[in-house]
Amino acid sequence: CKRSFMDWACSVCEKMLKSGVLPEGEQMGNIITWFCKEGKAEEAYAVYELAKTKEKSLPPRSVATLISALCKSDGTITFAQEMLGDLSGEARRHGIKPFSDVIHSLCRMRYVKDAKSLLLDMISKGPAPGNAVFNLIVHACSRNGDLDEAKEVL
Incomplete structure (x- = not known):
């Protein structure tokens, strides 16, 4: 059951990314966090990048979760490093x-x-x-x- 839900959710997110239509920041943060918890950090990063280009404000905790997830793989650490540069204000201080x-x-x-x-x-x-x-x-x-x-x- 969980696997079929994951496949469905991935296809919905893929359609969302292709269409460029995004929900508000808090919902985007939940999507990013969910992908990270499921071990799909690269997909979460794609959502993050699209949100960034659309100038959507994401919750700092979701961004922190994504950075931590990207750090688990040697191939994605550069993405995490780049994301640190995007942190500012309270998000950076904390x-x-x-x-x-x-x-x-x-x-x-x-x-x-x-x-x-x-x-x-x-x-x-x-x-x-x-x-x-x-x-x-x-x-x-x-x-x-x-x-x-x-x-x-x-």
Whole structure:
């Protein structure tokens, strides 16, 4: 039953994307969150992109959920990184989880320079990084054998 509902929902969303007709922001956020929970982050990202082009305002929690879902796959981390740039105001100030998820994924993929760059961006523009973010980068630096860079982060 769940599989047939998922297939139906995917076809409805596909038609919605092709037609360019979108519901309001809160409903769009629910669609994005639902796709993410079902493991379809790329489809959720397509909905996000369309909402962005149509200048629809999405709930910050749905955007954070999508960023976290995109961070689970090495192939979609660049999308999550781009989305961080779209966060502003309250969403950015309170968005420690999406930033931490992206840094964690970058460190997992051994893109320590990108993670460090994002850390510096967090320090300058917010949100304020927590100890866990510093620990992730220091651990990734030490795992790569770059102890001088790890000390620099501290």
